[in-house]
Amino acid sequence: MIKNSSTFVCQSCAALVRHPREVGTDARxxxxxxxxxxxxxxxxxVEPQLTLAEMTYRIQNDLRAHGMSSCSTDAEVAETVAGLExxxxxxxxxxxxxxxxxxxxxxxxxxxxxxRR
Numbered sequence: 567m568i569k570n571s572s573t574f575v576c577q578s579c580a581a582l583v584r585h586p587r588e589v590g591t592d593a594r595x596x597x598x599x600x601x602x603x604x605x606x607x608x609x610x611x612v613e614p615q616l617t618l619a620e621m622t623y624r625i626q627n628d629l630r631a632h633g634m635s636s637c638s639t640d641a642e643v644a645e646t647v648a649g650l651e652x653x654x655x656x657x658x659x660x661x662x663x664x665x666x667x668x669x670x671x672x673x674x675x676x677x678x679x680x681x682r683r
Contacts, residue, residue: 577651
């Protein structure tokens with residue numbers, strides 16, 4: 567449970583952000599409410615090419631380093647990270663673009679069996 571109203575969960579790495587010095591900033595240097603400074607600084611992601619799988623792997627390794635490892639923990643981490651704003655919006659966009667039906671147009675001059683018409 568979050569007790570302090572300025573405490574939030576980073577929407578990239580799921581870190582609990584408790585102090586103003588841990589908060590990410592926008593391009594004007596103003597604090598942003600969604601991300602920690604390790605993930606988001608000066609209006610940009612620190613590692614823009616980082617993938618969901620890579621972030622999940624990093625968090626799982628951090629948990630293992632602190633003795634909190636199990637198959638169920640790994641599954642929970644994967645599910646939690648995938649639901650964070652940074653990753654959820656990317657995943658939805660990717661799935662949506664694949665689910666959009668495309669109308670196949672027949673190629674002119676080629677029959678369905680591959681021969682010439």
